[in-house]
Amino acid sequence: MNIEEERANAMRPARERLVEHYKKEGLVPLSARDELLLIAAARCVGCGLCTLVCPVLAAEPRYCGPRTVAMTAARLPAAAPAARNVIFYCTTCGACEVACPRKVPVPETVAFLRLMLARLAEDEEYHPERLREVRRRVRARGSPYE
Ligand code: SF4
Numbered sequence: 001m002n003i004e005e006e007r008a009n010a011m012r013p014a015r016e017r018l019v020e021h022y023k024k025e026g027l028v029p030l031s032a033r034d035e036l037l038l039i040a041a042a043r044c045v046g047c048g049l050c051t052l053v054c055p056v057l058a059a060e061p062r063y064c065g066p067r068t069v070a071m072t073a074a075r076l077p078a079a080a081p082a083a084r085n086v087i088f089y090c091t092t093c094g095a096c097e098v099a100c101p102r103k104v105p106v107p108e109t110v111a112f113l114r115l116m117l118a119r120l121a122e123d124e125e126y127h128p129e130r131l132r133e134v135r136r137r138v139r140a141r142g143s144p145y146e
């Protein structure tokens with residue numbers, strides 16, 4: 001990196017530089033609120049009661065389900081890129097949280113994971129595959145349709 005690039009880099013906000021540095025690993029800066037949410041998600045004991053009431057899981061086998069959201073994605077933020085094609089199925093209806101004996105905030109966790117993907121949005125690797133296709137069409141022809 002030459003001196004000009006070093007200067008330009010130093011002018012970029014610290015948060016932007018941090019995201020750039022860690023985004024390959026799927027890591028983004030966490031606020032105190034994010035950390036509290038992840039601690040709440042870690043209350044999950046894997047009982048599966050939420051999976052019995054989730055309407056999306058009953059209708060869409062591609063959805064990973066609320067237990068997986070709570071147990072895997074929430075405990076491992078770096079797993080968010082791998083979850084990009086499944087977490088958008090959740091409607092955040094909240095039925096899972098009502099049924100959960102540990103009151104794990106699954107809808108909020110899903111929203112957090114989506115936000116995390118959005119924070120990493122400049123890198124298409126983190127976009128849902130179908131959304132990537134829509135973006136490609138809009139860029140190529142100005143229309144999301146084929
Ligand atoms: S009901 Fe709650 S504790 Fe049980 S698996 Fe679902 S999120 Fe975890």
Ligand code: SF4
Binds near residue numbers: 055090094
């Ligand atoms: S909030 Fe999402 S995971 Fe929970 S029951 Fe509704 S669709 Fe399923």
